[in-house]
Amino acid sequence: MRARNIWPHVWLVLGVLIFSFPIYITLIGSTHDASTIGRGDVPLLPGPHALENYAQAWGSGGGRYMGTPAVQMLANSLAMALLIAAGKIVISLLSAFAVVFFRFPGRMICFWAIFITLMLPVEVRIIPTFEVMVNLSLVNTMAGLVIPLIASATATLLFRQFFMTIPPEFVEAAKIDGAGPMRFFKDVVLPLSITNIAALFVILFIYGWNQYLWPLLIINDRGLETIIVGLTKMIGGGDSQNEWNVIMATAVMALLPPVGVVLLMQRWFIKGLVETEK
């Protein structure tokens, strides 16, 4: 009986090790100098160059391959992720509130219009969307990076689902108390939605941070480069002579914020993940 109970642990520890190894080797890579890695002698233990690698990545970027310092790309990514998450939440809260607590002509059409966006990911409308961006002079702007991504069917559906569980008596009590719709939104709906907002925020922050195709299309100004796209541009053709030490340090910085958010806000993260898929 005891012998059998040990196996799940063995498998799980093995699983954790396999899943962590890519990160581990990246961390190791970020602590050696370029020539050690370039020679192909990738050690399995940390080296002494961590500080200078991170300092270079943070302050000046990957030398001759990519001149944008990570601090700037991190700032861009952070701004993009925060704006996308906040924008999606605000826009969806308002839409869901309108759809659930009002009856107006065209209500269902509006709802379906939002719903259908689920079926139109950026990937399938690359060129025409880019053309719209050009026409609106949004290429190479933070607004262009963020605004097209803040429509959210998923978040609207989630909030709608949640709002429909708010007892109708709350609306009635508010009416008798003399609260108008926006007052009700601010005093009752918003406070009740806090946990949902937090859970959604975690998911959307990661979504925003990890955007790839969209910034790749819209941004070619190095000053607006996001860390994810910047990182892959540093690699180029995958040359052995790359400054891999700096690239790995940048990779660590690129994945730390979203991973940190997941680990620190694990409860919200799992709630958000499960709720958005309902």
Add this chain to the structure above:
Amino acid sequence: MATLNLRGIKKRFGDTQVLHGIDLDVADGEMIVIVGASGCGKSTLLRIVSGLESATEGQILIGGRDVTALEPAERDIAMVFQNYALYPHMSVFQNMAYGLKIRGLPKAEIESRVAEAAKLLDIGHLLDRKPRQLSGGQRQRVAMGRAIVREPHLFLFDEPLSNLDAKLRVTMRAEIRRLQRRLAVTSLFVTHDQVEAMTLGDRLVVMHQGRAAQVASPMEVWSKPADTYVAGFIGSPSMNFLPATMEQDGVVLLDSGERLTLVTPIPGSTGRAVTLGIRPEHLSPAEAGLALRVELLEPLGSETVVHGRMPDGTALTAKLPGMVPEGTDLLLRPDSAWLHVFDRETGRRISA
């Protein structure tokens, strides 16, 4: 503080007529209980008075002021909901103060009103708690408190006791009655529970299929039900209904063959097909009377409810004092002072 007048209130939802024209005059400080089975329109009527629903036709006056077109907040009313509708994220104090805050009352005034109401309801020590930290009875009090602080002209209660357990319901019932008397606020109270209705109301409105079947004091509703529906709805166990014909103005001939004499004859009723109503408690064992083959005994301690059939198969229920031995057939005589005669066709009461 205010009277309430309803004039010809009608309500239609699409093709369904829910209210067929309700008229009601409520005196200042009166407690009116609207009672009826589910789907009779009682809640809709209350909601129309509150302004949460609008009437298809008719007029509502509160304190003589026509409020038909006004929003709920402008009607000077307060409502206690069935599930209390306490905001879960607000403390008891905030819940009670919310309506006053929206009205822009000064902070000191709000605090003193809430404190006063809390004292009245004995919930002063709960003001900082959240609703989920309260028991059912305490939530009920907070819901009342929220209504009281508003100092409204009219209280509306939408089955506020139905979420409480049986024992608490009896306590809260008495408390609501005491409170309403003390504050002397005109009140409408909706319930499906006839005991609640009888004990709470100055007058009852018995609703049936969108109409007010009877508007009268509880005793009158019980002693002189306006029709067979009211007669059957109020009283437990329900009144017995026996098909009969008026042999003379003062003599009823039951279809089963027995003759009963009325204390007060009904002039000009000879030959009319009627339904005779007898409450189970108005039957007593006698030497001669209605023969009952006993099918089931329900001993309640001080009395026994007897279910059985008359020789022609008509079901009859009697409530007799003390114990009734098993396996005996009974002869029962109705109390002639308590015979109710209804028209067979319309079900309307025709006896005095």
Add this chain to the structure above:
Amino acid sequence: MSQSAIFKGVVVPYLLLAPQLLVTAVFFFWPAAQAIWQSLLREDAFGLNSDFVWFENFVEVLTDPTWLDAALRTALFSVSVATLALGSALFLAVQADRNIRGATTYKTLLIWPYAVAPAVAAVLWLFMFHPNIGVFGRALNALGITWDYRLNGAQAMTLVIFASAWKQVSYNFIFFLAGLQAIPKSVLEAAAIDGASPRYRFWTVVFPLLSPTAFFLLVVNLTYAFFETFGVIHSLTQGGPGKSTETLIYRAYSDGVMNLNLGTSAAQSVILMLLVIALTFVQFRFVERRVHY
């Protein structure tokens, strides 16, 4: 909801919806309509004139052997990613479910790869499997296996599949574990009393009860492999060597952005749109049924 539980007004709700509808119209519906329109046009070589050519672009795309190859490759790639990611996640979830006490710890240790961007995942795997500098790349070469994903298409595909699946396992793990923990213990105890062995119990009781979750995850994983792995491919192999890792999305991107072939790129977009619509439809049909479990 009855009349009394909603607010009056028409202007307010439209104002509330305006931002979302505006973004939706400008950045979703207009481009989508453009894609459909462009897919029916063909521009001349100088981009000066365009003719309405009906479905010629579609015919061209659908009869292009290289596109059909890409379609087949995409199917192979997606199924491999889904199988790998679902299989290992289910295995790990079953192990974690066996000892509830440790489950939370393992969950924490296994969920974080979800937060790693596909493109970053590609960088991590590249660093491990680079033929000259990667730990595993060098080890493979030292063992006599000629490993260079930059030259060998099959190796490139394998690497892309593993990097893509690696990131998705944590997502599947969370849902499988939740699904397993939702199975009432009494059902398992009843099966044990019936004398079923643990393995038999798993396949006859646990797995059928888990199948709604599994099916839902299958759809999600296929969608992920189709669209979101663009980052992996773009940063790891750029579709190469040759076209050996070119999926449909990658091709639509390179045809449109690099080769500026608007008509056929638009036709490809429309075909992909139909695919997403089909997947979304399946997912929602299914979710509706899932509610009853």
